[in-house]
Amino acid sequence: MVNPNQPISDAPSFTDSDKATKHGNFPTPLSDAPSFSESISFLGPPITVDATFAHLNGRDFFIQGVDSTPNRERGAICTISMGSTVYSTGGVPVDFTQSLIKFRTVYLCKVIGGTKLYSLYVPDANNDADEGELKFFDSAGAELPQGSTLLQNLNVQCYIRGN
Amino acid sequence: MAITIALDATFTHLMGDRSLKTKQNSTSREREAVVTITVGAGDTYTTNGVTLDFTQIRLFSQVYLVNVCHNGYVLPVQYIPAAGNAAATGKMKFFDSSGAELGNGSAAIQNKVIKCIIRGI
Numbered sequence: 001m002v003n004p005n006q007p008i009s010d011a012p013s014f015t016d017s018d019k020a021t022k023h024g025n026f027p028t029p030l031s032d033a034p035s036f037s038e039s040i041s042f043l044g045p046p047i048t049v050d051a052t053f054a055h056l057n058g059r060d061f062f063i064q065g066v067d068s069t070p071n072r073e074r075g076a077i078c079t080i081s082m083g084s085t086v087y088s089t090g091g092v093p094v095d096f097t098q099s100l101i102k103f104r105t106v107y108l109c110k111v112i113g114g115t116k117l118y119s120l121y122v123p124d125a126n127n128d129a130d131e132g133e134l135k136f137f138d139s140a141g142a143e144l145p146q147g148s149t150l151l152q153n154l155n156v157q158c159y160i161r162g163n
Numbered sequence: 164m165a166i167t168i169a170l171d172a173t174f175t176h177l178m179g180d181r182s183l184k185t186k187q188n189s190t191s192r193e194r195e196a197v198v199t200i201t202v203g204a205g206d207t208y209t210t211n212g213v214t215l216d217f218t219q220i221r222l223f224s225q226v227y228l229v230n231v232c233h234n235g236y237v238l239p240v241q242y243i244p245a246a247g248n249a250a251a252t253g254k255m256k257f258f259d260s261s262g263a264e265l266g267n268g269s270a271a272i273q274n275k276v277i278k279c280i281i282r283g284i
Contacts, residue, residue: 108233
């Protein structure tokens with residue numbers, strides 16, 4: 001029986017050799033991921049994995065049992081910290097290659113909390129994880145105007161799928 | 164022009180096989196697919212919802228959940244499963260900014276594209 005209180009550190013994990021064998025160019029292990037303190041620039045506001053959900057798919061975020069299928073799809077619930085972001089017409093660029101997430105492609109992003117605004121994720125033409133944009137709309141369904149500050153200090157929670 | 168529903172090409176290979184089963188190598192028959200619903204230029208709203216026929220997606224026979232992810236209509240929508248969750252006759256209701264259902268014959272849904280995750284068998 002699954003113990004819901006089981007510490008994350010006890011969850012089964014893959015060794016680097018497992019990853020290399022099963023998935024080829026597997027994303028960089030999380031322990032090697034750069035932190036924000038390092039001088040790496042990303043597009044848009046910072047995005048972090050929601051700590052509550054960090055263990056649901058294992059530390060590699062794979063959705064399904066990788067031992068039995070060739071499926072490489074990954075999913076994660078993450079938080080976009082808008083901070084002082086002002087709205088740009090066409091959408092706020094969101095970069096899911098950053099931090100602990102390190103997705104290469106994101107084809108689906110659903111806002112599930114943190115704002116009352118309507119939203120629509122616009123994937124990049126090639127689903128590149130650092131090229132998508134998140135559009136926001138007011139209660140009448142009109143896109144926020146350029147320079148709107150309605151997003152500021154919001155922590156927008158999203159469910160993303162990609163690989 | 165009719166409302167069309169298509170399996171999203173980006174996701175066709177992700178399930179590992181064409182069955183779209185969520186749990187391969189198990190007795191579970193549940194399936195999942197990412198689909199794009201496109202409302203035609205000439206389509207108008209019907210009171211109580213427009214009918215969505217998901218049987219055209221790899222022969223789904225039941226759909227119990229439609230998770231709207233990218234809503235090109237922007238304002239609220241709601242999936243109403245059919246009796247017995249029949250995949251051919253579920254409906255999607257559309258609402259205006261006040262929360263009221265669109266009126267019969269409304270053209271507000273025209274040319275809208277909605278991406279959903281459906282679950283069923």
